[in-house]
Amino acid sequence: MPKFAANLTLLFTEYPLTDRFDAARRAGFGGVELLIPYDTPAPELARALRDSGLSMVLINTPAPDWAAGDRGLAALPGREAAFRDSFELSLDYAAHLSPDHIHIMAGLASGAEAHATYLRNLSWATTRAPQQSLTIEPINSIDMPGFFLNDFDQAADILDQFKAPNLSLQFDAYHAHRITGDMPATWARHRHRTRHIQIAGTEGRHEPTGGAIDYPTFFALLDAQGYTGHVSAEYLPAAKTEDGLGWLWPYSAPAMP
Ligand SMILES: O=C(O)C(=O)[C@H](O)CO
Numbered sequence: 001m002p003k004f005a006a007n008l009t010l011l012f013t014e015y016p017l018t019d020r021f022d023a024a025r026r027a028g029f030g031g032v033e034l035l036i037p038y039d040t041p042a043p044e045l046a047r048a049l050r051d052s053g054l055s056m057v058l059i060n061t062p063a064p065d066w067a068a069g070d071r072g073l074a075a076l077p078g079r080e081a082a083f084r085d086s087f088e089l090s091l092d093y094a095a096h097l098s099p100d101h102i103h104i105m106a107g108l109a110s111g112a113e114a115h116a117t118y119l120r121n122l123s124w125a126t127t128r129a130p131q132q133s134l135t136i137e138p139i140n141s142i143d144m145p146g147f148f149l150n151d152f153d154q155a156a157d158i159l160d161q162f163k164a165p166n167l168s169l170q171f172d173a174y175h176a177h178r179i180t181g182d183m184p185a186t187w188a189r190h191r192h193r194t195r196h197i198q199i200a201g202t203e204g205r206h207e208p209t210g211g212a213i214d215y216p217t218f219f220a221l222l223d224a225q226g227y228t229g230h231v232s233a234e235y236l237p238a239a240k241t242e243d244g245l246g247w248l249w250p251y252s253a254p255a256m257p
């Protein structure tokens with residue numbers, strides 16, 4: 001059975017942030033991820049994490065002004081100093097939260113200069129934090145127009161060129177479906193590069209049920225292939241989070257009250 005984590009940026013938003021950790025535990029998750037933890041002091045998050053007994057699976061590098069359209073800095077020419085500062089901030093948070101992975105957000109950019117900047121920044125980051133697992137994630141261009149890393153083969157070229165032991169693929173099955181139309185084939189091509197998986201339903205990015213991806217079959221395949229990473233629920237609950245968790249119950253029952 002895969003190890004399931006809850007994305008606390010999207011799930012359990014009915015609760016204040018620090019209460020979401022325990023809500024995830026009660027629901028049966030074994031880990032959590034938090035995309036943008038930087039508005040809450042790291043010690044406060046660390047306390048909530050410790051009290052819940054869960055592990056932190058993933059944080060993202062900052063997208064300094066999300067509301068203004070920032071989606072990360074790694075591929076932005078001329079913003080190298082800001083990227084390094086933002087990466088240092090994620091390392092500060094990592095020192096408190098010990099995430100399995102930090103996702104380096106590429107940002108909105110395109111072209112050769114952005115590509116060169118991205119490679120330079122990734123190279124710097126992999127050297128700066130050799131013990132920290134780092135990921136890159138292709139994100140589909142419909143949900144996030146202009147995001148630099150928007151294709152799995154593009155990510156594979158970069159990873160294969162780098163061969164950095166601490167840099168790997170974050171495989172979001174929802175994005176894989178939106179980008180290629182064939183999530184299982186995309187997984188087959190790229191699973192050896194993957195250390196973290198995220199899931200969502202293909203209809204409205206809601207619960208991972210129905211829709212074009214057969215998740216029970218995918219989870220069985222992950223078991224058969226010996227995948228040891230986490231599978232994070234990164235979706236928009238269609239209603240109250242707890243009301244949509246039936247998909248998790250065959251794998252992990254909610255804790256008794
Ligand atoms: O959009 C996604 O799928 C992600 O995982 C990014 O980290 C967004 O922040």
Ligand SMILES: [Mg+2]
Binds near residue numbers: 137172198234
């Ligand atoms: Mg994702």
